[in-house]
Amino acid sequence: MKSKFKYTLLGTVLAVVLLTTACQKEYYFDSGLSRPEFNGSMMEFLESKPIIFDTLVQVIKLAGLESTFRDSSFTFFAPADSSIHMTLDYFNSELKRLGEDTITSLGSVNPAFWKATLQQYMFRSVKGLEDYPQLDLLNKQAFPGEFSRSVEGRVMNIGAIFTSARGIKYQGYRYLNISYVPNESAPYNSWIWARVATCNIKPKNGMVHVLAYAGIEGASTVDGILYTPHLFGFNPVDALALARYYGFNKKTN
Numbered sequence: 001m002k003s004k005f006k007y008t009l010l011g012t013v014l015a016v017v018l019l020t021t022a023c024q025k026e027y028y029f030d031s032g033l034s035r036p037e038f039n040g041s042m043m044e045f046l047e048s049k050p051i052i053f054d055t056l057v058q059v060i061k062l063a064g065l066e067s068t069f070r071d072s073s074f075t076f077f078a079p080a081d082s083s084i085h086m087t088l089d090y091f092n093s094e095l096k097r098l099g100e101d102t103i104t105s106l107g108s109v110n111p112a113f114w115k116a117t118l119q120q121y122m123f124r125s126v127k128g129l130e131d132y133p134q135l136d137l138l139n140k141q142a143f144p145g146e147f148s149r150s151v152e153g154r155v156m157n158i159g160a161i162f163t164s165a166r167g168i169k170y171q172g173y174r175y176l177n178i179s180y181v182p183n184e185s186a187p188y189n190s191w192i193w194a195r196v197a198t199c200n201i202k203p204k205n206g207m208v209h210v211l212a213y214a215g216i217e218g219a220s221t222v223d224g225i226l227y228t229p230h231l232f233g234f235n236p237v238d239a240l241a242l243a244r245y246y247g248f249n250k251k252t253n
Contacts, residue, residue, distance in 0.1 A: 038203040042076060043069035045203045052213065055081035058106055063114035073206045074151070075123040077178050077196065079232050080213040087232040091240055103248065110246035117233045117242065119152035120180070126207050127158075128200040129176050135159020137177065137225050140188050145177070147187060155181050157191065163223045172223075175199070176209055180234035194230040195222070 038045045043066060046053040056079065060069055069076075088109075092102040103109060125148075135145030135157070145159020157179040163172030176196035181187055194211050201208040211230050219228045233239030 036200050036202050038201060040203055041070045041205050042203045042208060045201065045208060046078065052080050052210075053078065055084050055106070059084060059114050059118065062106060062109075062111050063118050064111060065115060065118060071205065073126055075125060075127050075207045075209070077121045077123075077194075078208050078210045079121060079194075079230060080211060082213055083211065083230045083232040086229060087236055087239055090231065090236040091243065094240055101248075108249050109243055110249060112246045113243045116152055116246075117239060120150050120154055120156070120233065121178075122151040123148055123158075124151060128202075128207055129160055129174060129209075132158050132160045132176065134170075135161050135177055137161070137191075137193065144188075145179075147181070155184050155187065157181055157187075161223075161225070175222075178209075178211070182235065182238075192234045193225075193227070194234070195227050 038048075040048070043057075043060070046057050046060070046069070050057075060066055068074075088103055088106075091109075095102050106114075133146050134143040136143035143159070145157050147155055147157055150156050159177055160174045161177050162170040162174050164170070165172035176199050177193055178196065179191040179193040182190050182192070196209045197212040198210040201210065212227065219226060221227070231239070233242070
């Protein structure tokens with residue numbers, strides 16, 4: 001069955017442009033440059049960008065976290081709609097392979113899954129790019145970034161990556177990177193990372209860092225670091241296991 005969760009080419013092209021701005025002093029949204037301050041809540045900011053966050057907004061509401069995004073203060077690494085769509089596509093491919101019913105709507109997934117997975121992207125402290133230590137994914141021992149526990153309770157790694165400029169290491173622009181750490185007992189192994197495309201967006205109740213949208217070019221390399229399109233939940237195998245644990249609402253349309 002053809003997936004109902006495919007994202008539009010318009011959203012993809014927009015987000016590729018968003019990616020190229022990568023935490024500079026100005027930020028690109030929809031049709032022009034804007035200041036990083038947003039005169040509204042975090043929820044209002046996400047609702048104001050439906051091309052990128054329409055599905056994310058629906059997921060927040062299904063998870064019962066709308067009031068949190070309107071009133072509470074925290075840092076949020078915002079996954080774009082394409083990340084959610086690709087995870088649901090993965091779910092459906094695996095469910096179909098197992099001979100089980102596929103997912104036909106966001107409501108088919110238990111709200112507890114949406115809540116737990118969203119909270120992997122939420123951190124209680126309000127922090128911007130300048131607040132995170134340096135990270136070198138090719139030399140973690142020297143520049144390890146920061147291990148931080150998400151609201152969901154998972155240990156994640158967040159750090160500022162310094163790119164090269166004119167052949168000089170660490171002299172280029174900086175961007176944020178967030179990584180899923182599969183095993184706390186071996187915290188430097190097997191990370192699944194995602195690049196922040198636009199950082200330091202400041203609604204009234206916290207900080208938003210927008211993760212790179214899945215562009216039409218697929219994987220990309222930045223200073224020797226391979227970035228593949230980000231899937232909601234970071235690890236789709238673990239995400240499916242969590243969704244199956246909570247169960248699917250098969251009768252929901």
